[in-house]
Amino acid sequence: MNILVCIKQVPDMESRFKVNGTGDWYDEGDLAYRINEYDEYAIEQAVQLKEQLGNQPEITVLSIGADRVADALKKALAMGADKAVHIQDPDSCKKDPWQIADIIVSFARDKNFDIIFTGMQSQDRGSAQVGVMVGELLDLNCATTLVGFEYQDGAVTAKRELEGGVKSVVKLPLPAVVTCQLGLNVPRYPTLPNIMKAKKKELLGIPASTLLKEQPAATTEKLYPPVKSGGGIVLEGDLGEMADRLLGILKEKTTVMK
């Protein structure tokens, strides 16, 4: 079995974001990056599937982005992926989901992947498009928003999460794409020996320009911080004073504090 996992590197969402000079993205300097949270579940599920099948499958992990994404790929290798493909693109933030999907499809088309794992969405862009588009363009079965995954006899039984805690169970034969939701599994921490082992695994670089064929289907016009509605009171400073002020406000403005 041949497995592909697509991962994106995203900024830590607790960062302070600044708009860049051209006003169409955030400034990428000074940010700490990590693996998109949803994609960590994708890596873990792929590794669990490999283990279930007696370690026979090979897992390729792929990421499109600047040099820094090598760190994300190395972590995925340390979690149990077998080889990594870095599709080099210093400007990947300018590509829309349609182009990102196109790049992945160009890479994957002749490789006969049986199953492709992606995240349900990327934390920065949140478009929830790339995985499904890859499935569509490669004509693979696809299920999104997985909170449960079982594999048996060439088919995946997927538990999809719907609104309000309701789930739906669907069965799809391979080859397939599945997009992973938060809580699908418990992503492992790479152990030191596995980090050392990962250093010997293959990390192949391919320039994105050799794979990309499509023009963008949607472009970012302008990026900006949300307009503050500004109604709220902000309390800062000494703990005791903040606590007193908060309780004072609650006594005045709510009916629940007797």
Added chain:
Amino acid sequence: MKALLVCEQREGKLLETSYELAAFAERLGAEISLVLVGNESQTPKLDAKLYLADAAKYGEYNPPLHKHLVLEAILRENPDYIIFTHSSYGWDLAPRVAAALRVGQVSEVVNIIDGKFEVSLCNGKLRRTVAPKAGRAVLTVQAGAFNFAGTPSGTPQVDRLEIAQDSSPVTFVGYEPAEKKDVDLGRAEIIVSAGRGVGKKENVAVIAELAKAFGGELGASRPVVDAGWVSHSHQVGTTGQTVSPKLYVACGISGAIQHLAGMKKSDFIVAINKDKDAPIGEAADVMVVADILQLAPVLVEKLRAA
């Protein structure tokens, strides 16, 4: 300008978000038509043409078939925009339709500004406007962002939608109901919720203690539930419970849209967060910039002394 609105039924019932699509289309100034895979007794009460495909034949969940049905409606209607709710149905189906048409998709639209679509990114810390390339485009609209004014009372003009194919490799096995609740947050007057910012399982007790001192119930954001620190019945948000207590205290919660959707109707909202820029601040009446683990014990003591 024409918009095709993709309406949604769940377990045979029309979802109210279908009307939000109509509200959005009105903002867009588009003439609407509707498409629904469902049953006849639960059609949207809107004065528009409705392409109705029978869920008994095509299944309530069968993305390959639903895609072909929507494409068939597009062929007949020739719309400029194909619009879905950004729901577990919409985000699953929309990219399939966009890819099949080879057109752009803008996901989770929250506003229309000068003809461009505004979306949020980085967990609500930034916004951007997106322009799909000229011609047709697929949009998904954030649930709750556009309100339908009044009570819908129109009558759709039904046009049956059929395609030759009636099965696909994907099979729907069934629904699984939400887990049984061991707390009823819906009735609570005060809810104090723990987010990932509490750091570890043991610290949830600190927030539970605070909830008790306030005389309220303990709520939680999703990561706290996913990590197994508390049961799902405590989860507030789109995939948990929707609550509107008199007082909601969010402790170490960043304020992702899926969490906000579950608590923004609360009468009074307090956020305690060490990040002054956390998006929860936008929804909060009071934002306390503090380490929750340090502030909580101080609050508990003062509440007990009062």
